[in-house]
Amino acid sequence: MSAFEPVLLRRAAVERGTELEVYERTGGYQALRKAIGALTPQQVMDEVSAANLRGRGGAGFPTGRKWSFLPKDAPLKYLAVNADESEPGTFNNRVLIDADPHLVIEGILLCCYAVGISEAYIYIRGENVQGARLLERAIAEARAKGYVGKRILRSGFSCQVHVFRGAGAYICGEETALLESIEGRRPQPRSRPPFPAVVGLFGKPTVINNVATLASVTDIVDRGADWFKSIGPATAPGTMLYCMSGHVRRPGVYERPMGTPLRELIEEHAGGIRDGKRLGFVIPGAAASTALVESEIDVAMDYDALREIGTELGAGGIIVMDESVCILKTLERFAKFFRHESCGKCVPCREGTVWQHRLLERLNTGLGGASDVATLKSISEQMNAKTLCALGSFAAAPQLGALRKFPEHFAAHAAGGCPLKVPAHA
Amino acid sequence: MKPVTRARIADVAGRYPTKRAALLPALWAVQEEEGWVSAGDLEAVAHALELAPADAEGVASFYSLFHRSPPGRTVIDVCDNFVCQQNGAEALLEGLCRRLAIRPGDTTPDGRVTVRRQECIAACHQAPAVQVNLEFRGPVTDADALLREIA
Ligand SMILES: Cc1cc2nc3c(=O)[nH]c(=O)nc-3n(C[C@H](O)[C@H](O)[C@H](O)COP(=O)(O)O)c2cc1C
Numbered sequence: 001m002s003a004f005e006p007v008l009l010r011r012a013a014v015e016r017g018t019e020l021e022v023y024e025r026t027g028g029y030q031a032l033r034k035a036i037g038a039l040t041p042q043q044v045m046d047e048v049s050a051a052n053l054r055g056r057g058g059a060g061f062p063t064g065r066k067w068s069f070l071p072k073d074a075p076l077k078y079l080a081v082n083a084d085e086s087e088p089g090t091f092n093n094r095v096l097i098d099a100d101p102h103l104v105i106e107g108i109l110l111c112c113y114a115v116g117i118s119e120a121y122i123y124i125r126g127e128n129v130q131g132a133r134l135l136e137r138a139i140a141e142a143r144a145k146g147y148v149g150k151r152i153l154r155s156g157f158s159c160q161v162h163v164f165r166g167a168g169a170y171i172c173g174e175e176t177a178l179l180e181s182i183e184g185r186r187p188q189p190r191s192r193p194p195f196p197a198v199v200g201l202f203g204k205p206t207v208i209n210n211v212a213t214l215a216s217v218t219d220i221v222d223r224g225a226d227w228f229k230s231i232g233p234a235t236a237p238g239t240m241l242y243c244m245s246g247h248v249r250r251p252g253v254y255e256r257p258m259g260t261p262l263r264e265l266i267e268e269h270a271g272g273i274r275d276g277k278r279l280g281f282v283i284p285g286a287a288a289s290t291a292l293v294e295s296e297i298d299v300a301m302d303y304d305a306l307r308e309i310g311t312e313l314g315a316g317g318i319i320v321m322d323e324s325v326c327i328l329k330t331l332e333r334f335a336k337f338f339r340h341e342s343c344g345k346c347v348p349c350r351e352g353t354v355w356q357h358r359l360l361e362r363l364n365t366g367l368g369g370a371s372d373v374a375t376l377k378s379i380s381e382q383m384n385a386k387t388l389c390a391l392g393s394f395a396a397a398p399q400l401g402a403l404r405k406f407p408e409h410f411a412a413h414a415a416g417g418c419p420l421k422v423p424a425h426a
Numbered sequence: 427m428k429p430v431t432r433a434r435i436a437d438v439a440g441r442y443p444t445k446r447a448a449l450l451p452a453l454w455a456v457q458e459e460e461g462w463v464s465a466g467d468l469e470a471v472a473h474a475l476e477l478a479p480a481d482a483e484g485v486a487s488f489y490s491l492f493h494r495s496p497p498g499r500t501v502i503d504v505c506d507n508f509v510c511q512q513n514g515a516e517a518l519l520e521g522l523c524r525r526l527a528i529r530p531g532d533t534t535p536d537g538r539v540t541v542r543r544q545e546c547i548a549a550c551h552q553a554p555a556v557q558v559n560l561e562f563r564g565p566v567t568d569a570d571a572l573l574r575e576i577a
Pocket residue numbers: 054055056057058059060061063066082083084085086087170171172173174175176208209210211213214389390391394
């Protein structure tokens with residue numbers, strides 16, 4: 001294996017690496033000192049823009065550009081940090097927080113410094129009690145040392161950081177539902193415009209970023225945009241926390257340069273398919289992405305390369321399945337998930353997810369026919385990009401992708417049988 | 427409601443720019459102190475935050491983690507999403523439920539254990555993944571061993 005050095009997970013194997021003392025001893029809070037001591041907020045923002053950092057939450061939106069949308073002169077602005085992480089197949093936020101909570105907090109402070117934000121909320125899914133505890137403890141340690149709170153490092157920059165726990169609802173990861181959740185309302189996405197950069201949390205201009213995006217900022221400020229751009233492709237530099245799960249020998253999170261070939265991730269890092277079986281298909285960007293087959297896995301795992309072949313990187317949740325797994329059963333389970341998690345605010349998503357699930361159940365129990373396949377297609381098309389938030393498209397995309405790529409599997413199910421002979425309730 | 431619960435609600439009520447924003451923190455405080463969120467306690471939270479009880483109920487009911495009836499002393503959440511399913515989650519659920527003679531979602535009559543199905547808990551590398559009173563475990567394949575451990 002190459003001599004690549006992990007960045008975000010470099011303290012994962014360090015003893016007591018989550019504690020402030022160790023963090024400081026290994027270079028921690030140097031970026032914040034540098035920013036406050038030697039850089040203007042605009043210079044920090046420019047460095048992040050120059051680094052071409054793209055959001056790790058799924059859409060890959062350029063972070064510097066996002067920050068630049070906030071009005072400069074607004075007296076009160078917020079940062080909402082997205083640690084909701086609930087899409088089947090993704091778990092890198094959790095691993096990152098467990099490994100290095102201070103790296104996340106330092107990135108948060110740098111964002112707040114650059115954008116002129118005085119209040120940050122880390123929204124963490126309610127199930128992740130351990131992550132919330134680690135973050136709370138890290139914030140308390142940082143506050144005691146003057147990194148968080150009023151007049152940070154005796155400068156004019158003040159910033160409070162709060163942990164806010166969700167309570168079990170996937171939709172809260174959608175950025176405007178997340179804001180509603182913090183505000184104590186039913187977490188249903190808002191219609192846009194206005195965008196959160198103008199009217200966000202508590203009606204104030206708000207940045208929403210994923211925890212891994214913000215953790216990446218720390219080293220961009222510390223080591224510079226040129227260093228960052230030396231890793232991975234120019235269009236999407238930096239490292240990615242690839243989540244490997246499913247039928248691989250060594251499931252886990254692997255930090256590698258963005259654009260690492262999928263084959264290398266599966267075969268070298270995750271140890272290949274277990275139990276002597278062969279690869280069936282790979283879901284490269286968690287539940288909302290289109291599955292890939294063996295002939296496609298030399299693809300570079302970055303936003304653009306995957307979009308070119310009709311799928312998505314998302315937040316890097318790579319689910320590897322062996323040859324025994326039925327794609328329609330897989331789709332049925334994801335359809336059930338989206339049906340359960342649809343917030344019900346728009347009709348195409350609320351009704352469409354129910355229909356998708358029902359149709360796949362029919363096809364998987366041998367009760368379906370060719371007309372069900374056609375209905376699945378037309379319903380999924382009607383959901384795609386026609387809803388208030390992206391959940392509708394998330395639910396539609398893997399279905400449409402599979403209908404295109406595995407027509408023979410749908411045809412076989414429509415004729416009453418699974419080509420892999422997988423029983424209906426396996 | 428215990429005095430400590432009341433005090434925690436009063437404490438979070440003043441922490442955010444609006445009282446309403448303290449709703450989830452207050453409900454967590456209730457659940458942590460009282461074990462679950464009863465209708466009466468939810469009403470007390472609504473009152474403290476100046477919300478209509480129906481309004482607070484409408485928010486609380488959206489979320490899956492608040493217990494609206496008393497749970498068992500140990501709550502076992504088994505992820506049954508795709509990756510865990512492919513790694514034996516159904517067999518684990520079946521094993522747990524057979525031993526305890528309950529169905530997923532139920533609590534044993536002696537109030538000892540609740541077993542629930544859960545959507546993905548962000549632990550796919552630990553499949554089949556479980557949370558025991560919200561602490562992560564996995565891979566968990568042996569139902570008997572898990573039950574012995576929590577006994
Ligand atoms: C249904 C749905 C769920 C989402 N869940 C998450 C999530 O758990 N974490 C996350 O960072 N982004 C999630 N997103 C994307 C966010 O809306 C948002 O784009 C992201 O947090 C922005 O951060 P970034 O620019 O740093 O990537 C979700 C989007 C949708 C539509």
